[in-house]
Amino acid sequence: MAENFFKAWREHRDLTQVQAADLAGMSQPVLARIESGARKYDASHLAKLAIAYRCSEWELIGRHPAEDRSNVVDIWDRIPDKNRELARRALEAFTENKS
Structure with missing residues (x-):
């Protein structure tokens, strides 16, 4: 099974498996098996x-919580939906090929 960062994110948020499972609406044994790769x-x-x-689904399977978040994709993911059009226009202003 591909690497994931479920346990790292849980620990990053200072949650026990019981607390995290409760927040996610699943049992602790299910969470333990997901974290270990057994499920x-x-x-x-x-x-x-x-x-x-409090992270994206992509981050759970693609980024350790301790990794740098300064790349454009990570910054984009943190922009609220209501501000994305403005952000897109701002980025477009820096390109040579305006559409």
Whole structure:
């Protein structure tokens, strides 16, 4: 199974497995098996754990919480939806090929 960062994010948020499982609406044994790789996770698990850990679903499977978040994609992910059009226009202003 591919690497994931479920346990790292839980620990980053200073949560026990019991607390995290409660926040995500699942049992502690299910969470323990997901963290260890003994159980496959699905889209529902990702969505619930991302909410519990206050991160994106992508981050749970693609980024350790201690990694630098200064790349453009990570910055974009932190922009609220209501501000994304303004951010897109600002970025577009820096390109040579304006559309």
